[in-house]
Amino acid sequence: MLTCKQASQLISQSLDRPLSWSSRLQLRFHLVICDACTRFKQQLNQLRSAIQRVTLHTESDSTITLSKEAKARIASAIDSKHH
Amino acid sequence: MTQNVNDWLNAHGDYLYRFALARLRDPHQAEDAVQETMLAAIKNNSFEGESSARTWLTGILKHKIIDLQRKQIREQPLSDLIDLDASDSSMDDFFDKSGHWIDRPQEWDMPESALEQKQFLGILSECMDKLPAKLKAIFMMRDVHELENENICKELDITTTNAWVMLYRARMGLRKCLELNWVTG
Ligand SMILES: [Zn+2]
Numbered sequence: 322m323l324t325c326k327q328a329s330q331l332i333s334q335s336l337d338r339p340l341s342w343s344s345r346l347q348l349r350f351h352l353v354i355c356d357a358c359t360r361f362k363q364q365l366n367q368l369r370s371a372i373q374r375v376t377l378h379t380e381s382d383s384t385i386t387l388s389k390e391a392k393a394r395i396a397s398a399i400d401s402k403h404h
Numbered sequence: 405m406t407q408n409v410n411d412w413l414n415a416h417g418d419y420l421y422r423f424a425l426a427r428l429r430d431p432h433q434a435e436d437a438v439q440e441t442m443l444a445a446i447k448n449n450s451f452e453g454e455s456s457a458r459t460w461l462t463g464i465l466k467h468k469i470i471d472l473q474r475k476q477i478r479e480q481p482l483s484d485l486i487d488l489d490a491s492d493s494s495m496d497d498f499f500d501k502s503g504h505w506i507d508r509p510q511e512w513d514m515p516e517s518a519l520e521q522k523q524f525l526g527i528l529s530e531c532m533d534k535l536p537a538k539l540k541a542i543f544m545m546r547d548v549h550e551l552e553n554e555n556i557c558k559e560l561d562i563t564t565t566n567a568w569v570m571l572y573r574a575r576m577g578l579r580k581c582l583e584l585n586w587v588t589g
Pocket residue numbers: 324325326328351355357358359
C-alpha cells in the first residue's frame with residue numbers, strides 16, 4: 322500500500338513522465354480509497370491551468386510597458402556594440 | 405540594421421517585455437532579456453520576412469529567458485541543490501511519520517466572477533514569488549514553458565530525479581500557500 326506521501330509524489334511525477342505500469346496501478350488503487358490525494362491531484366491540475374492564466378494575464382496587460390529609461394538603456398547598449 | 409532594431413524596439417519592445425516579465429517575474433531580468441534579444445537580432449539577422457518580426461523576436465526571446473532561468477538555478481550554491489531527497493525533513497510540514505497528510509487538501513472554490521479571478525491570480529502571483537528562486541525557475545520552465553523534463557535536466561545539468569523532486573516541492577509549496585491565502589469553499 323502506498324502512503325499519501327508516496328502517492329502525492331507519484332501524482333506530481335505523473336505530470337512530468339509516464340509512470341510505470343505498476344506505479345500507475347498502485348496509484349489508481351490509492352486514489353479509489355483516498356479523498357485527500359484525489360483532491361491533491363485535482364489541485365495540481367487547477368494549479369497548472371491557473372499558472373498559465375497568470376502568464377497570459379501579464380502578457381496581455383497593456384498597462385505594463387518598458388519605461389522610456391529602459392528603452393533608452395537598451396538603445397544605447399545596442400549602439401555601443403555596433404559603432 | 406541598427407535603425408531596424410530601433411523600429412523593432414518601438415513596435416514590439418513593450419510586448420516582448422511583458423512576455424519576459426510573465427515568465428521571469430522580475431523587471432530587471434525582463435529588461436535584460438529584451439536587450440539580449442535585440443542584440444542577438446542584430447548579430448544573427450536571419451529574419452526572412454516570412455513570419456512577422458514579432459514572432460521571430462519572440463522566438464529569440466524564449467531562448468534568452470531560458471538562459472536567464474538556467475543561470476538563476478546554476479548560480480545557487482550546489483549544496484542547496486543536493487539536499488533533494490524528498491523523504492527528508494522538509495516534507496515534515498506536510499506529512500506525519502506514517503506518511504499521512506497533516507492538513508488534508510481542501511476542495512478549492514475556483515474563482516468565477518472577474519473580480520474573484522483577479523484576486524485569485526494576484527494571490528497566486530504572490531505565492532509564486534515566495535518560492536525559493538531555483539524552485540520558481542524550474543517550475544516556470546516546466547509548467548509555463550512546458551519544456552520536456554529531459555530538456556530541463558540537460559539545461560540545468562541535474563538528474564531527472566532531482567528535477568522531479570524540485571517540481572514536487574515547488575507544487576507542494578504553491579498549493580499550500582494558495583490553501584492558506586485563498587478562502588476555500
Ligand atoms: Zn492518500
